[in-house]
Amino acid sequence: MRVIDADGHVEENPITFSDKYFAPAFRAQRPQVVPGTEDGLAYWMIDEQLFPRRVGRGCNNLGTPTSYQGKPVRHAQRKPDTLGSMELTSLKERLQIMDEENIWLQVLYPTLFLAYPLSCNPDYVTAMCDAYNRWLGDVLSGQERLKWVGVVNLDDVPAAVRQVKEAKKSGAVGMMILGTAGDRLLDDPSLLPFYEAVAEADLPLAVHVGWACPSINNLYTHVYPSGVIAFSMPVLMGLVSMMSGGIFDRFPSLRVVYLEAGCLWVHFILERLHHRFQHSGKNLVNVVSRTAPIQKIEPMEYVKKGNLYFSAEIEDVLLPQVLELVGDGQILFGSDMPHGDRERFAEKTLRERKDISEAAKTKILESNPAKFYSLPGF
Numbered sequence: 001m002r003v004i005d006a007d008g009h010v011e012e013n014p015i016t017f018s019d020k021y022f023a024p025a026f027r028a029q030r031p032q033v034v035p036g037t038e039d040g041l042a043y044w045m046i047d048e049q050l051f052p053r054r055v056g057r058g059c060n061n062l063g064t065p066t067s068y069q070g071k072p073v074r075h076a077q078r079k080p081d082t083l084g085s086m087e088l089t090s091l092k093e094r095l096q097i098m099d100e101e102n103i104w105l106q107v108l109y110p111t112l113f114l115a116y117p118l119s120c121n122p123d124y125v126t127a128m129c130d131a132y133n134r135w136l137g138d139v140l141s142g143q144e145r146l147k148w149v150g151v152v153n154l155d156d157v158p159a160a161v162r163q164v165k166e167a168k169k170s171g172a173v174g175m176m177i178l179g180t181a182g183d184r185l186l187d188d189p190s191l192l193p194f195y196e197a198v199a200e201a202d203l204p205l206a207v208h209v210g211w212a213c214p215s216i217n218n219l220y221t222h223v224y225p226s227g228v229i230a231f232s233m234p235v236l237m238g239l240v241s242m243m244s245g246g247i248f249d250r251f252p253s254l255r256v257v258y259l260e261a262g263c264l265w266v267h268f269i270l271e272r273l274h275h276r277f278q279h280s281g282k283n284l285v286n287v288v289s290r291t292a293p294i295q296k297i298e299p300m301e302y303v304k305k306g307n308l309y310f311s312a313e314i315e316d317v318l319l320p321q322v323l324e325l326v327g328d329g330q331i332l333f334g335s336d337m338p339h340g341d342r343e344r345f346a347e348k349t350l351r352e353r354k355d356i357s358e359a360a361k362t363k364i365l366e367s368n369p370a371k372f373y374s375l376p377g378f
Helices: 024-029 083-087 091-100 122-139 157-169 189-201 223-228 233-244 266-282 299-304 319-326 346-351 358-373
Strands: 004-009 032-035 042-046 049-051 105-109 146-148 175-178 205-208 256-259 308-312 331-333
Touching: 004 256, 004 331, 004 358, 024 122, 083 091, 091 146, 122 157, 157 175, 157 189, 175 233, 205 233, 233 256, 233 266, 266 299, 266 319, 308 319, 308 358, 319 331, 331 346, 331 358, 346 358
Parallel strands: 004 105, 105 146, 175 205, 205 256, 256 308, 308 331
Antiparallel strands: 032 042, 042 049
8 A cells, every 4th residue: 555645744844935936026025044032933924913823812832934944943843753744844854754744745735834824915915825826836847756736816716726737736735725715604605706716627626624714713812722723623614614604516527536534534524514514595585585595505415425424533433423423435635734733653553442343444545535636656
């Protein structure tokens, strides 16, 4: 078995936004890595705002930046990963870490772009997304074992459509969004051209955890509960809005995965959707006709079509029940390498579970991600 890590990460660094990749019009205000005052950490300075923002209203906790002036910052020093591995300045070092953890192929996601908004200037954010995609397209060109997904700026939908097309040409195997488009839900009509572009490109779409929704983010002043609700709940919101808003009806070929929120929520959300679909369709609609559901079929019918995927954490106690509910062909494994809260040797831990069949383990670790990302040779 060749294990496929469906959700690894890269830590952005100054090369990401260097002249080689960043639009000339915004080079004078490019994101800069600046040192912390006394904490031994470093921060991104973007529009004179610091990221990550670990304290205060709207707080978040990102792994990037991992270095300042070529030296690892305090939180990076505790990791087993090298700077070269985390920042992709040494692909050899990344592959070495993967070999240690028995991962043959890894699909890489961003870190900085898990926070929203990075700027209130849509053109500037578009330039940041473009630079990130160009950087990975360049660094990972021709790589057999390291693949990547592109990022888009949904605050500029025409640009997002272009970014889908350019990312595919540059070698991306998918596109990533967060669970909301800021304070808009993922069924917002303005996003339809984006979905059309993703479907036309035949790229899978990943809805990843992240601080996606300012209305939720700004409820929190402590990163601990923010990391539970503001970080994870938008993934659930993403599934609900895409299903209830008819996105899966409009784009039946679209492949979508919901990443890094574990799978313990799947039963809850699908049951609640089923309950409300029945209530609105059979009862409430007789009182107020406009309450009729937009989606055309029962929630589980979309799952049975085989286009919806879910990632699992290796310790998810309900994983056997989720496999029974959605089938063993739609669950993916993600290591979260090199983020600080990941479990090392996660593949081994999953293999050692006694409550999952060997056939299911093979699908989760290899055939399911190969099918989702349309990876050749698997």
